[in-house]
Amino acid sequence: MTVDADWTIVVPVxxxxxxxxxxIDPETGTLNRSDAPAVLNAPDYNAVEAALSLRERAGxxxxxxxxxxxxxxxxxxxxxxLGADDAVLLTDRAFGGSxxxxxxxxxARAADELDADVVVCGEESTDSxxxxxxxxxxxxxxxxxxxxxxxxxxxxxxxxxxxxxxxEGGHERVAAETPVVVAFEYGENEPRAAGLHRKIYAETEFExxxxxxxxxxxxxxxxxxxxxxxxxxxxxxxxxxxxxxxVDDVDALSDRITEVTxxx
Amino acid sequence: MTDDDTVHEDxxxxxxxxGGDVAGVSWELLAKGRELADETGEDLVALVVGExxxxxxxxxxxxxxxxxxxxxxxxxxxxxxxxxxxxFRALVEERRPSIVLIGxxxxxxxxxxRVAVPADAGLTADCTExxxxxxxxxxARRPTFGGDAMATIKCPDHRPQMATxxxxxxxxxxxxxxxxGDVEAVDVVVEADDALSRVLEREVGDVADITDADVVVAGGGGTEGDFAxxxxxxxxxxxxxxxxxxxxxxGWVEPARQVGQTGKTVRPDLYVAAGISGAVQHxxxxxxxxxxxxxxxxxNAPIFEHADYxxxxxxxxxxPELTDRLGGRxxxxxxx
Ligand SMILES: Cc1cc2nc3c(=O)[nH]c(=O)nc-3n(C[C@H](O)[C@H](O)[C@H](O)COP(=O)(O)OP(=O)(O)OC[C@H]3O[C@@H](n4cnc5c(N)ncnc54)[C@H](O)[C@@H]3O)c2cc1C
Ligand SMILES: Cc1cc2nc3c(=O)[nH]c(=O)nc-3n(C[C@H](O)[C@H](O)[C@H](O)COP(=O)(O)OP(=O)(O)OC[C@H]3O[C@@H](n4cnc5c(N)ncnc54)[C@H](O)[C@@H]3O)c2cc1C
Numbered sequence: 101m102t103v104d105a106d107w108t109i110v111v112p113v114x115x116x117x118x119x120x121x122x123x124i125d126p127e128t129g130t131l132n133r134s135d136a137p138a139v140l141n142a143p144d145y146n147a148v149e150a151a152l153s154l155r156e157r158a159g160x161x162x163x164x165x166x167x168x169x170x171x172x173x174x175x176x177x178x179x180x181x182l183g184a185d186d187a188v189l190l191t192d193r194a195f196g197g198s199x200x201x202x203x204x205x206x207x208a209r210a211a212d213e214l215d216a217d218v219v220v221c222g223e224e225s226t227d228s229x230x231x232x233x234x235x236x237x238x239x240x241x242x243x244x245x246x247x248x249x250x251x252x253x254x255x256x257x258x259x260x261x262x263x264x265x266x267x268e269g270g271h272e273r274v275a276a277e278t279p280v281v282v283a284f285e286y287g288e289n290e291p292r293a294a295g296l297h298r299k300i301y302a303e304t305e306f307e308x309x310x311x312x313x314x315x316x317x318x319x320x321x322x323x324x325x326x327x328x329x330x331x332x333x334x335x336x337x338x339x340x341x342x343x344x345x346x347v348d349d350v351d352a353l354s355d356r357i358t359e360v361t362x363x364x
Numbered sequence: 365m366t367d368d369d370t371v372h373e374d375x376x377x378x379x380x381x382x383g384g385d386v387a388g389v390s391w392e393l394l395a396k397g398r399e400l401a402d403e404t405g406e407d408l409v410a411l412v413v414g415e416x417x418x419x420x421x422x423x424x425x426x427x428x429x430x431x432x433x434x435x436x437x438x439x440x441x442x443x444x445x446x447x448x449x450x451x452f453r454a455l456v457e458e459r460r461p462s463i464v465l466i467g468x469x470x471x472x473x474x475x476x477x478r479v480a481v482p483a484d485a486g487l488t489a490d491c492t493e494x495x496x497x498x499x500x501x502x503x504a505r506r507p508t509f510g511g512d513a514m515a516t517i518k519c520p521d522h523r524p525q526m527a528t529x530x531x532x533x534x535x536x537x538x539x540x541x542x543x544x545g546d547v548e549a550v551d552v553v554v555e556a557d558d559a560l561s562r563v564l565e566r567e568v569g570d571v572a573d574i575t576d577a578d579v580v581v582a583g584g585g586g587t588e589g590d591f592a593x594x595x596x597x598x599x600x601x602x603x604x605x606x607x608x609x610x611x612x613x614x615g616w617v618e619p620a621r622q623v624g625q626t627g628k629t630v631r632p633d634l635y636v637a638a639g640i641s642g643a644v645q646h647x648x649x650x651x652x653x654x655x656x657x658x659x660x661x662x663x664n665a666p667i668f669e670h671a672d673y674x675x676x677x678x679x680x681x682x683x684p685e686l687t688d689r690l691g692g693r694x695x696x697x698x699x700x
Pocket of ligand 2: 142143223224225226229286583584585586587607608609610611622623624625626627628638639640641642643644645646649659660661662665677678679680
């Protein structure tokens with residue numbers, strides 16, 4: 101045990117294709133993710149902001165981590181530009197095809213390796229949007245979890261983090277022991293803009309550390325073969341046919357509505 | 365890692381309960397679970413965890429379960445992932461279900477993500493269609509990329525096969541007081557003091573169910589917080605008020621009324637979207653509406669592509685006029 105009141109705050113960030121630019125290959129049914137510019141998952145801006153704000157109140161450092169191909173380092177640069185102190189890229193062919201089970205294992209091992217007190221994730225990704233990675237990280241490490249968190253109150257002296265959580269139709273305040281994994285709710289804080297100096301540093305000087313599956317001791321537990329779920333097929337959702345008629349005045353609209361609601 | 369050779373059977377539904385109130389999505393999953401169990405010739409089992417929840421178990425039987433497993437203990441109220449997860453894991457190891465369905469609420473997703481890991485289970489999120497093939501393999505269809513694509517996900521080598529489903533995707537199972545089934549109290553394996561977290565306060569507000577409404581009038585950022593015209597129109601049409609996530613995040617409307625990917629799925633005859641831009645995540649929750657009407661000041665708003673009838677205009681003028689025409693009460697003065 102180190103006598104250290106400062107927190108190590110780990111922020112897992114995901115690189116996702118820019119939502120508007122994903123196309124599907126009609127022949128193979130696979131996604132052409134390569135056409136789409138890759139960006140930082142929008143909810144992860146809220147996670148980074150929540151982590152920076154925790155650092156300001158509790159002291160310590162913020163380390164961004166991503167698991168992905170080598171070019172995923174771009175989202176680490178974004179996180180560093182926003183204010184993260186350091187970053188680690190988990191990259192290895194062995195990770196390819198991982199579902200949420202091995203993805204959360206890799207992130208859990210990295211968080212453990214970094215001696216994390218708090219892990220702050222985004223609510224969910226904008227591409228596969230399972231929201232399963234944060235509770236998965238907590239489960240792999242046997243740590244507490246605070247999902248759908250809207251506010252965080254650090255209590256480093258008590259080794260506790262208090263969160264206001266969104267529960268269906270209401271809220272709860274929960275105190276969790278550290279280490280703890282948070283999933284911060286999308287849109288619940290105002291992410292700061294990257295400072296110019298920080299941005300230049302991130303783009304020109306900064307180099308993330310790189311860890312492989314072997315470094316984490318999990319080569320045999322990751323990748324497609326070790327993923328319980330398999331994507332069996334992908335197709336474009338049948339677009340819903342809509343009239344798309346623009347009416348000029350309220351009378352016409354009111355007539356349409358009367359027709360529709362009189363139908364049954 | 366595969367455990368093909370051990371037998372896993374039965375379809376389980378996690379019945380989400382808070383202080384005696386059951387989340388509506390649980391009854392929707394019982395209806396779907398009944399279909400799946402009939403197809404595979406297995407039992408449908410309701411899993412009820414909470415304090416003083418025998419009657420919830422009995423209701424689950426009335427709504428289609430062959431059996432209810434009830435874990436009853438004060439440690440389970442209110443919900444926390446740790447105790448629920450440990451109890452679930454013990455039951456899964458002992459009884460080996462083939463399929464487990466969980467509601468995609470904040471609690472359900474918190475729970476599902478936690479328990480899938482130690483159970484070595486495959487977990488498919490936010491399914492909109494569920495089926496089984498000849499071998500009892502669950503075929504879980506889910507939208508991805510904000511609803512632009514549908515993926516079919518299978519879990520060939522791991523059991524249980526788990527899936528979450530958002531509220532409103534399936535119709536709820538009706539109650540039939542004549543149905544028979546067992547309500548079994550199971551051993552509680554969790555100690556009160558091994559929990560990693562404690563709930564300091566909990567406040568549950570409006571848990572409105574907008575998923576069954578025939579008419580839904582939804583407001584978004586364009587209301588600028590004044591929902592009076594939306595409420596008046598909903599009233600005139602005998603419908604429910606709903607909202608985009610933006611309006612919910614701003615605190616103008618209760619979360620229970622949010623439509624979309626991270627909210628509810630509604631399938632009304634008429635959906636009115638007022639001051640809602642039409643982001644993919646919103647459209648995903650209203651795509652099954654029979655007729656969609658959009659009111660927006662911006663003629664280029666994406667919502668018009670997802671609407672049958674649109675009108676370009678200020679909702680603060682259009683909605684009151686509409687309400688008037690449709691014979692509603694005259695709308696109150698804006699409260700801004
Ligand atoms: C079409 C499709 C459907 C899929 N459906 C499923 C499914 O139903 N079940 C399943 O188990 N897997 C599924 N997968 C696999 C899943 O997309 C990957 O495991 C993915 O890397 C993580 O899941 P997510 O994006 O849903 O993360 P989420 O759990 O939604 O992400 C929440 C947060 O976790 C963190 N995070 C997530 N991924 C990373 C990362 N790579 N690096 C750093 N931080 C991260 C971020 O903070 C993020 O905001 C699917 C994949 C595809 C292509
Ligand atoms: C992971 C994730 C999950 C999400 N889940 C959901 C979800 O479940 N549901 C959801 O709704 N969103 C969801 N979102 C958010 C979504 O992307 C949009 O940000 C949100 O839907 C925007 O809400 P809005 O259209 O009401 O507001 P805005 O984007 O602010 O749009 C307001 C609209 O009102 C119009 N307008 C302005 N003034 C007037 C006026 N006086 N009269 C008429 N029109 C006017 C404007 O032209 C504009 O089109 C999610 C996002 C993410 C990243």
